[in-house]
Amino acid sequence: MDIRRTVTTLLQDGFILVFNLDKLDVIKTAEALLKAGVRNMEVTCRISRPLEKIRQLRKALPEFVLGAASLIDSPGMLMAFNRSHPNDPLPSVDQVAGEGVDFLVSAANFRPQTFEKYAGKIALIPGCGTTSEIMNQFGMGANFCKLFPAKNLGGPEYIQAIDPAIHKLVSIVPTGGTDMSNIKSYISAGVLVLGASFSMIDKATLAAITEIQDYNLLSSEMSRIRQAIADARRDKWLKIDFASADADTVARATGRSFNLI
Numbered sequence: 001m002d003i004r005r006t007v008t009t010l011l012q013d014g015f016i017l018v019f020n021l022d023k024l025d026v027i028k029t030a031e032a033l034l035k036a037g038v039r040n041m042e043v044t045c046r047i048s049r050p051l052e053k054i055r056q057l058r059k060a061l062p063e064f065v066l067g068a069a070s071l072i073d074s075p076g077m078l079m080a081f082n083r084s085h086p087n088d089p090l091p092s093v094d095q096v097a098g099e100g101v102d103f104l105v106s107a108a109n110f111r112p113q114t115f116e117k118y119a120g121k122i123a124l125i126p127g128c129g130t131t132s133e134i135m136n137q138f139g140m141g142a143n144f145c146k147l148f149p150a151k152n153l154g155g156p157e158y159i160q161a162i163d164p165a166i167h168k169l170v171s172i173v174p175t176g177g178t179d180m181s182n183i184k185s186y187i188s189a190g191v192l193v194l195g196a197s198f199s200m201i202d203k204a205t206l207a208a209i210t211e212i213q214d215y216n217l218l219s220s221e222m223s224r225i226r227q228a229i230a231d232a233r234r235d236k237w238l239k240i241d242f243a244s245a246d247a248d249t250v251a252r253a254t255g256r257s258f259n260l261i
Helices: 003-013 026-035 050-060 075-084 093-098 112-118 131-140 155-162 183-188 203-212 215-236 247-254
Strands: 015-019 040-044 065-071 103-106 123-125 145-147 172-174 194-196
Touching: 003 015, 003 040, 003 065, 003 123, 003 247, 015 026, 015 215, 026 040, 026 050, 026 215, 040 050, 040 103, 050 065, 050 093, 065 093, 093 103, 093 112, 112 123, 131 145, 155 172, 155 183, 172 194, 183 194, 183 215, 203 215
Parallel strands: 015 040, 015 194, 040 065, 065 103, 103 123, 145 172
Antiparallel strands: none
């Protein structure tokens, strides 16, 4: 998929679901998202056999915007992890890229070699925690910068505090502790896309979804989240119709750059 279409989809959706539950079927989850009007999802490599699930989803829904997350972009650390987990190894950045994912996500920074190889081809969302990391990763070609763990780093207030220092140029994707109670605060702070796991759903409802595999209920919950994001964005960005705006339109209206040349 063209990187511009990937970035546009993420901006239009306003939300990236982190698929991190082995109890749920990855394809049925993606279909529930599509029913809710969300056309993307990231498969975290913290689940069992992530590469297999990525392949299944890519084959079943080729137009779905698919990301791979929790990547370890450090050969030494990856080798150490896989020595300890020989029966369920963690895929490398190159392996997931080879499966045709549309975006790559890490909890930490990506190496310069990764930017050299994939910037401008696959959307890159590195994990950052400081203004220096955000500036460094954006300067190498990051399309968004993931703030992780967002809640522990200060949440919406932290983003609002550092935004002037990065000249309100970089689009930050807060992940970790995002929920229905802080969607509006994050968007008021300038966030265009939120990342979140199934923790966005209250525990009782999520238990019902997983126990009886109720993907209609999952779709309903995703619709509720997406609507909350749409409402908050409408209040913040009066002149942008995110449902139809492409990445260039959003960039002009917000002043953000998505490193699309």
